[in-house]
Amino acid sequence: MLKRPPAPSVTATPNRTSGVCRAYGLPGGPSTRASRVLLFLALTVPALAENASRPLQLTEELPTLKCLGVRWLIAGDANRNARVEVAYRKVAEAQWRKALDLFRVDPQGMRSAVRPPSGHFLFAGSVFGLDEDTDYEVRLSLKDPDGGDTEKVVKMRTWAEPKLPLHSLAIQVTPDGLAAALAKARPGDVLHLAKGVYKGTFRPPSGEPGKPVCLVGEDGAVLDGDGKANCISAPGSHDIILENLAFRNATWALNFNASARITVRRCLITDCEYGFVATGNAPAIERILIADCTMKGPSTWPRTKGIENARGIQIAGQGNVVCYNRISGYADAIDTFSSYPCSAIDFYGNEISECTDDGIEMDYSEHNTRCFENRLTNCFQGISIQPIHGGPVYVFRNAMLNLGLETFKMHNAPSGGLFFHNTSVKAGIPLVLWTGQPVTNCVYRNNLFIGTAANYAYETTAPMRDCDFDFDGFGGDWKSFLKWNSARYATVEEARDKCPVYKHAVRVDTATLFASGLKPPTDEKAQLPPTANDLRLKEGSAAIDVGAPLPNINDGFAGKAPDLGAYELGAPLPHYGPRPIPR
Incomplete structure (x- = not known):
């Protein structure tokens, strides 16, 4: 079994010509020759330039249930x-x-409206795996050999999942009385919808912080849009909870554009082109939770209509969470959207299948x-970042089976994507990126890319600038290993020796890789059940103990080093899709 200990952590100046990103002090890094180039560049910085750091504004992102984030401007x-x-x-x-x-963050990757002035840099990042509704301290230590060392400790509290209000007024509603009940509802009221079909388009009134207006259905309570645009149309609303309701027969099931503090939990959406939308006037969009829902769209697998319009969830704003949903039959299951701001949003625990465009889009982030611990099966493309504006955008521990083309769609000049511990299994080329636009300031670590027969294990036609890819594993029957910035590397060994990236790449045997016995599909048109998507490693595979340590990402790994891919050897599968109802 191949075992390669991780290299020591390094930090250096970005080297645009070598294609190596130094945005992080991560294991791996440029060759000795590249390091000499970096030193030369550092020594030739004009004398009048300010090398010492001056800390300026520190911004706390809106917390989510499991994550905290900050941004720190430095001069x-x-x-x-x-x-x-x-x-x-x-x-x-x-x-x-x-x-x-x-x-x-690369300033040129940011939107011009929020780009720091010349001579300033933005640092940003997240902490993961936290307990909800809990106080934390986050210590930030700015370190600069040229001066300006500073330490700050910020106290932040994770979000608590919204609950139905206690001691609320319970209002019993039947299908012929919903409109009247909504007209009379006040903050803190809970409307209990009896079994039956409620036809038309409805607008719940807004509640107040801590006193949401709640619509809770008995089993069999169905809101039928009657073929109109919306089942629920409530743009500009706030403080509303929808729970245990079914929505059907509309273009949009739930329209909450420019809304805040909206919770949709344990709902069923069918026969709608769009499931949930919250875009437009993004400064107003925050604290949206979509959890434990099932959404079944109109798209079918394999794709026969090209790129369709159907979307499960489209969301912008900040402080939003989409988790533990079962979503199938759309062009895209979950998307961020081009309304700004678009920050501090989490997608995790979702079971996604039969998507004719992208399983998940982080576009315009x-x-x-953060996109983590999702499972995607039968999707034309996996996870998209076309584009992202500076980052960091975190994509980690996602499991993807039977993708049609690109595992990560990195088109339209994205900047700032971080891809850790993902596993992709597909027919054809294990990893491909076909675009002529540059990819900037992106990092890959500890991923597994598995395919069948192809010209390359990884082919990218994009100019790769300030990108740092290393410690990934590849499996399949390819003719050449890598095409990177127009240079070709025939073997893993040649890439390790001559390429500015992939100094610790690993080749794995697809026949003995997975404990389930899974092999790569030979035809992406086959519709595989999500239960087939079990990509846990088999003991003895070459993907074990060859990863790079990443604090707060792979703490507590079992062997000499982290394993590659979405799962550490011996770890149980995470929960995907709706969670059991607490009893």
């Missing part, structure tokens, strides 16, 4: 050798835990959006 650091180390702990604990360093 100076012209030679780009500063870094911001991160540690965190619960307020009641003594021991600090290390997290990933803050990510240096700005900072601290």
Whole structure:
């Protein structure tokens, strides 16, 4: 079994010509020759440039249930050798835990409206795996050899999942009385919808913080849009909970554009082209939770109509969570959207299948959006970042089976994507990126890309700028290993020796890789059941103990080093899709 210990952590100046990103001090990095180039560039910075760092505004992102995020504006650091180390702990604990360093955002990757002025840099990053409704301290340590070292400790509290209000007025509603009941509802009221069909388009009134207006259905309570645009049309609303309701027969099931503090939980959506939408006037969009729902769209697998319009969820804003849903039969299951801001949004625990475009889109994300622990089966493309505006956008521990083309769609000049511990299994080329537009400031670590027969294990036609790809595993029957910035590398060994990336790439045997015995599909048109998507590793495979350590991402790995892919050897499958109802 191949075992390669991780290289030491390094930090250096970005080297655009080599294609190596130094936004993080992660294991791996440029060759000795590239490091000499970096040193030369650092020594030739004009004398008048300000190399010392001056910390400026620190911004706390809106917390989510499991994650916290920050952004820190820094002046100076012209030679780009500063870094911001991160540690965190619960307020009641003594021991600090290390997290990933803050990510240096490429200013040119940001939208011009929010780009820092010349001579300033933005650092941003997240802490993951937290308990909800809990106080934490996050310690940020700015370190610059040229001066300006600063430490800040910020206290932040994770979000609590919204609950039905206690001691509320319970209002019993039948199908012929919903419109009248909504007209009379006040903040804190809970409307209990009896079994039956409620036809038409309805607008719940807004509640107040801590006093939402709630619509809770008995089993069999169905809101039927009667073929109109919406079942629920409530743009500009706030403080509403929808629970245990079915929606059908409309273009949009739920329209909550420009809305805040909306919870949709344990609902069923069928026969609608769009499931849930909250875009437009994104500064108003925050604290939206979509959890434990089932959405069945109109699209079928395999795709026969090209790119369709149908979308399960479209959302922008900040502080939003989409988790533990079962979504199938759309062009895209879950999308971020081009309304701004688009930050601090989490997608996790979702079971996704039969998507004729992208399983998940993180498109138009700005900072601290996170896509993790989702399972995708039968999707034309996996996860999209076309584009993202600076990042970091985190994509980690996602399992993808039977993709039609690109595992990660990185078109339209994205900047700031971080891809850790993902597993993709598909027919054909294991990893491909076909676009002529540049990809900037992106990082890959500890991923597994599995395919069948192809010209390359990984072919990218994009100009790769300031990108740092390493410690990934590849499986399949390819003719050449890698095409990177127009250069070709015939074997893994040649790439390790000569390429500016993939110094620790690994080749794995697809026949003995997975404990389930799964082999790559030979025809993506086959519709595989999501239960076939079990990509846990088999003991003894070459993907074990060859990854790079990533604090707060793969803490507590079992062997000498982390394993590649979505699952550490011996770990149970995460829960995907709606969770059991608590009893």
